[in-house]
Every structure is written in structure tokens, then in C-alpha cells.
Amino acid sequence: EAGVAQSPRYKIIEKRQSVAFWCNPISGHATLYWYQQILGQGPKLLIQFQNNGVVDDSQLPKDRFSAERLKGVDSTLKIQPAKLEDSAVYLCASSLGGSERYEQYFGPGTRLTVT
Amino acid sequence: AQSVSQHNHHVILSEAASLELGCNYSYGGTVNLFWYVQYPGQHLQLLLKYFSGDPLVKGIKGFEAEFIKSKFSFNLRKPSVQWSDTAEYFCAVIASGGYQKVTFGTGTKLQVIP
Numbered sequence: 001e002a003g004v005a006q007s008p009r010y011k012i013i014e015k016r017q018s019v020a021f022w023c024n025p026i027s028g029h030a031t032l033y034w035y036q037q038i039l040g041q042g043p044k045l046l047i048q049f050q051n052n053g054v055v056d057d058s059q060l061p062k063d064r065f066s067a068e069r070l071k072g073v074d075s076t077l078k079i080q081p082a083k084l085e086d087s088a089v090y091l092c093a094s095s096l097g098g099s100e101r102y103e104q105y106f107g108p109g110t111r112l113t114v115t
Numbered sequence: 116a117q118s119v120s121q122h123n124h125h126v127i128l129s130e131a132a133s134l135e136l137g138c139n140y141s142y143g144g145t146v147n148l149f150w151y152v153q154y155p156g157q158h159l160q161l162l163l164k165y166f167s168g169d170p171l172v173k174g175i176k177g178f179e180a181e182f183i184k185s186k187f188s189f190n191l192r193k194p195s196v197q198w199s200d201t202a203e204y205f206c207a208v209i210a211s212g213g214y215q216k217v218t219f220g221t222g223t224k225l226q227v228i229p
Binding site for chain 1: 121160215217
């Protein structure tokens with residue numbers, strides 16, 4: 001089966017610019033996650049969707065980050081305006097359901113560099 | 116709030132050596148525990164998981180982990196590592212009950228020397 005797709009794979013922007021990342025989860029997976037992984041740290045959950053509804057966005061910096069999952073399939077994560085500390089790999093993952101017992105499948109990530 | 120500690124940031128082993136990577140968590144209730152692995156140039160993938168029952172769980176590629184509740188630990192082990200085990204390993208925890216977000220540790224980079 002096809003895995004989680006993400007694009008772009010790499011992005012370099014200047015601070016104060018905006019950027020958007022796209023994620024296409026595995027077909028049939030109801031739950032979608034966005035993580036931020038800063039160099040030297042583990043992934044940090046930014047937002048979790050169940051179908052097209054938000055389950056948890058408590059760690060999403062809402063003053064600059066936004067995410068949507070229209071129609072409960074693809075999702076986009078946007079940063080506007082970007083700051084230097086947003087440099088990180090942004091990972092998308094999906095799972096069949098939201099229970100902790102469902103395995104999460106990760107995409108390749110988007111490496112963002114903010115200069 | 117739950118947290119996860121991985122004390123070894125970088126481990127270098129020779130092939131055939133035994134491996135043990137430490138993972139400790141802090142949470143007072145019931146937890147679900149995971150080890151993920153990221154091979155060079157590849158995606159994060161699940162190595163093994165513990166929900167309940169036998170505290171010794173076996174995963175893919177000969178890895179196993181033991182849940183010791185009294186020590187809040189879930190250490191990853193492999194009796195004999197191979198060069199292909201070179202990767203970064205992440206421990207993760209999700210508390211049980213209702214909705215609980217996953218918390219990852221900072222990861223351990225394992226380098227196996229042929």
C-alpha cells in the first residue's frame with residue numbers, strides 16, 4: 001500500500017515569510033497527525049485530526065501556525081510568518097483510528113530552514 | 116503531564132555486541148509504550164509496542180523491550196547488533212484513558228561498526 005506522502009521535501013525561506021506543507025495520508029486512515037522535530041529532539045505533536053475535526057492542537061503555536069484537513073483526507077500545515085526557531089523537520093503521520101493502540105505511519109517529512 | 120527520557124544520546128557498538136537503550140518515563144497512571152526507529156534516509160517506523168500483559172515484548176528484527184513498572188522503564192535490547200541496525204531510536208509513551216497525546220523521547224543514535 002502507498003505510504004504517507006508529504007511535499008515539499010525541503011524548503012528554505014527567510015524569516016517573516018510564509019510557508020505551507022502538504023500531507024496525503026494512507027487511504028482509509030481517519031486520524032492524521034502533524035509533528036515538529038527540531039534537530040536533536042524527538043517529534044513533538046502539533047495537531048491531531050480525527051477525520052476533518054481537530055482532536056488536539058494544544059501544542060500548536062496558533063499565532064503563526066494553522067492547519068486544516070478539508071474533506072477528512074489531505075491536510076496542509078501553514079506557518080505565517082516564520083521565525084528562525086521554526087527550522088525543523090515537519091512530520092505527518094496517519095493511523096486507522098485515534099486510539100493509542102493504532103500504529104502511526106510516518107511520512108518522509110519536510111525539512112524547513114528559516115534564514 | 117507525561118515525559119520521556121532517553122539518557123544515551125549516541126551509542127557506538129561493534130557488530131555482534133549486545134545493545135541496551137534506556138527509556139524512562141514519568142507518569143503516575145497506566146501507559147502505552149513504543150519504540151520507533153528511523154534508519155538513515157527512511158521514515159520513522161514502529162519497532163515494538165507494549166499495551167498490557169507480558170512485560171517482555173518482541174518486535175521486528177530481533178529487538179525486544181521490557182516494561183518494568185516499578186522503575187518506570189521500557190528499555191530496548193538486542194543480543195547481537197548488526198551494521199544494518201545503525202539508526203536513530205525513539206521511545207514514546209501515551210497515557211491510557213480518554214484522549215492522551217503521544218510524547219517522544221529525544222532519541223538515541225546508534226552507530227554499529229562492522
